[in-house]
Amino acid sequence: MIRFGIGIVIAIIVGIVILGGIKRIASFADKVVPFMAFGYVAASLYILFVQRENLIPAFKMIFTSAFGFQEAAGGVLGFSVAQAMRW
Structure with missing residues (x-):
């Protein structure tokens, strides 16, 4: 049940962003991409640390x-x- 609720919330957020047009998509990407990049680098460093041998x-x-x-x-x-x- 909680997965369904999370799916609905994400669908609503995606709908708002898409219906907002290219400017809203760009604004959303400006805010989200730095966190995604940080997460990618952090996960990569963690994997390298765990597999250091x-x-x-x-x-x-x-x-x-x-x-x-x-x-x-x-x-x-x-x-x-x-x-x-x-x-």
Whole structure:
């Protein structure tokens, strides 16, 4: 029941913002985006902190796996396809 109530409240807020036009949408975004960005950075830092013992092995695997014949061939193939699509 509480989920339904929360859904109704969010739907009303979204409706007010959308019906307010582009200026109200921009105003709402101006207020909300900084909090969203902070939340994203905070969550990312938390995950990095919790997984701190896996950071060095992860970076090592990224760099050892990034430079090889198969990876270079994939890059050449991708570039070739992109160039072919331009024509």
